[in-house]
Amino acid sequence: MxxxxxxxxxxxxxxxSRYKGKVRDVYHxxxxxxxxxxxxxxxxxxxxxxxxxxKGQILNxxxxxxxxxxxxxxxxxxxxxxxxxxxIGKKCDTFPVEMVIRGYLTGHAWREYKNGKREICxxxxxxxxxxxxxxxxxxxxxxxxAKFGHxxxxxxxxxxxxxxxxxxxYDQLEKYTKLLYAKGCEYANSKNLILVDTKYEFGKIDxxxxxxDEIHTPxxxxxxxxxxxxxxxxxxxxxxxxxxxxxxEWLISNGFQGKDGQEIPEMTDKKIKSISERYIELxxxxxxxxxxxxxxxxxxxxxxxxxxxxx
Numbered sequence: 153m154x155x156x157x158x159x160x161x162x163x164x165x166x167x168x169s170r171y172k173g174k175v176r177d178v179y180h181x182x183x184x185x186x187x188x189x190x191x192x193x194x195x196x197x198x199x200x201x202x203x204x205x206x207k208g209q210i211l212n213x214x215x216x217x218x219x220x221x222x223x224x225x226x227x228x229x230x231x232x233x234x235x236x237x238x239x240i241g242k243k244c245d246t247f248p249v250e251m252v253i254r255g256y257l258t259g260h261a262w263r264e265y266k267n268g269k270r271e272i273c274x275x276x277x278x279x280x281x282x283x284x285x286x287x288x289x290x291x292x293x294x295x296x297x298a299k300f301g302h303x304x305x306x307x308x309x310x311x312x313x314x315x316x317x318x319x320x321x322y323d324q325l326e327k328y329t330k331l332l333y334a335k336g337c338e339y340a341n342s343k344n345l346i347l348v349d350t351k352y353e354f355g356k357i358d359x360x361x362x363x364x365d366e367i368h369t370p371x372x373x374x375x376x377x378x379x380x381x382x383x384x385x386x387x388x389x390x391x392x393x394x395x396x397x398x399x400x401e402w403l404i405s406n407g408f409q410g411k412d413g414q415e416i417p418e419m420t421d422k423k424i425k426s427i428s429e430r431y432i433e434l435x436x437x438x439x440x441x442x443x444x445x446x447x448x449x450x451x452x453x454x455x456x457x458x459x460x461x462x463x
Contacts, residue, residue: 154205154206154428154445154448155205155448155449155451156191156203156204156205156206156207156448157188157190157191157192157203157208157237157451157452157455158190158191158192158202158203159172159177159190159192160177160188160190160452160455162179162188162456162459164179164181164186164459164460164463165463166181166182166463167179167180167181168180168181168182174192174194174197174199175189175190175192175193175194175199175208175211175371176188176189176190176365177190179459180243181243181463182243183242183243184231184240184241184242184243185229185240185241185242185243186238186239186240186459186463187238187239187240187241187365188208188237188238188455188459189208189209189211189212189215189237189238189239189366190203190208190237191203191204191205191206191207191208192207192208193207193396193399193427194371195396195399195400195403195410196400196403196408196409196410197303197410198410198416200416200419201416201419202419202424204424204427204428204431205424205425205428205448206428206431206432206443206445206446207427207428207431208237209236209237209445209446210369210370210431210432210434210435210443211366211369211370211371212233212236212237212238212239212366213236213435213439214366214368214369214370214435214438214439215239215365215366215367215368215369216230216233216239217439218336218339218367218368218369219363219367221335221339222332222335222336222363222367225328225331225332225335226328226331226332226354226361226362226363227357227360227361227362227363228241228362228363228364229241229242229244229355229357229362229363229364229365232462234458234459234461234462235454235455235458235459236446237446237451237455238455238458238459238462240459240462240463241364242357242362243357244355244356244357244362244364245355245356245357246297246353246354246355246364247317247321247325247353247354247355247356248296248297248316248317249294249295249296249297249306249311249316249317249325250294250295250296250297250303250351250352250353251292251294251325251326251328251329251351251352251353251354252273252292252293252294252295252349252350252351253290253291253292253293253329253330253333253349253350253351253352254287254290254291254292254293254348254349255286255287255290255333255337255346255347255348255349256284256285256286256287256346256348256349256376257277257281257282257283257284257285257286257287258283258284258348258349258374258391259348259349259374259397261277261293261349262283262284265277265281266283272291272293272305273291273292273293273294273295273305273306273307273308274307274308274309274310275291275292275293275307277291282385282388284348284376284381284384284385284391285385290330290333292308292326292329292330293305294306294307294308294311295351296316297353308322308326321356321361324361325354325361328352328354328361328363329352332352332363332367333347333350336350336367336368336373339368340375340378340438341378343437343438343440344377344378344379345375345376345377345378345394345437345438346375346376346377346378346381347368347373347374347375348373348374348375348376348393348395349373349374350367350368350372350373350374351372351373352367353365368438370394370395370396370431370434370435370438371396373395374393374394374395374397375393375394375395375434375437375438376391376392376393376394377391377392377394380392394433394434394437394438395434398430399427402417402423403416403417
């Protein structure tokens with residue numbers, strides 16, 4: 153198997169603290185963050201036990217591209233990308249919510265809908281919809297950001313009444329979310345794709361709302377192929393997807409949805425290789441270019457050296 157990164161444990165001059173997220177290892181300095189995108193794979197808010205080769209590189213490079221092409225909409229946190237797996241950026245005071253926007257009845261929204269719910273995060277969902285149908289208008293379904301366990305659905309009214317986010321700020325987050333999604337949809341259309349749903353995270357730098365983390369990657373977003381969408385819907389067939397939904401489907405088919413008492417199915421070398429190949433396929437379709445694999449022989453040393461030079 154190709155070398156991959158499950159976690160990092162670097163020490164740098166001036167390092168204040170280190171945080172291990174589901175996928176990213178974040179190194180905190182006085183005024184900046186170093187984010188190492190590992191090859192960890194999470195699904196249903198659970199980190200799976202084995203890493204996926206090249207996954208971190210793929211996510212980091214996709215995010216780099218989309219953060220660049222959306223900086224005319226909202227400022228973002230990025231200062232430098234010194235390594236295929238690393239982004240260095242400005243430190244922000246983060247908002248404790250994720251702004252999820254959905255253009256189609258898919259994934260979590262569909263699972264709620266088929267269980268009889270017609271409202272999610274305070275947003276009404278029309279009767280008579282089928283899985284993957286397009287909503288009349290995109291809906292924003294925020295979640296709280298959990299450090300451990302599952303993120304939780306929450307409504308705009310709950311966010312504001314609980315003073316999790318001030319109304320003025322939340323209204324701006326909604327505005328940015330809609331503009332970013334529209335931009336993402338426009339780009340996706342140029343690649344014969346539909347941006348089905350996605351999520352954004354924001355913070356503040358010097359009182360200015362700033363886009364942080366990743367955007368429009370297959371871990372944070374879901375894509376359909378545009379040219380077959382209508383025909384597949386017409387015939388009640390599953391959509392061809394570009395996202396990590398295929399991982400969730402594999403887990404569900406093996407009896408795992410992150411619930412207590414459920415066991416993660418065995419991740420064989422063959423399964424890991426197939427997931428890695430799917431991520432490469434996602435990259436090449438979303439970006440429209442061939443994916444060039446980094447040299448993984450001394451990857452951790454290379455990453456550490458590149459960070460040191462950039463700092």
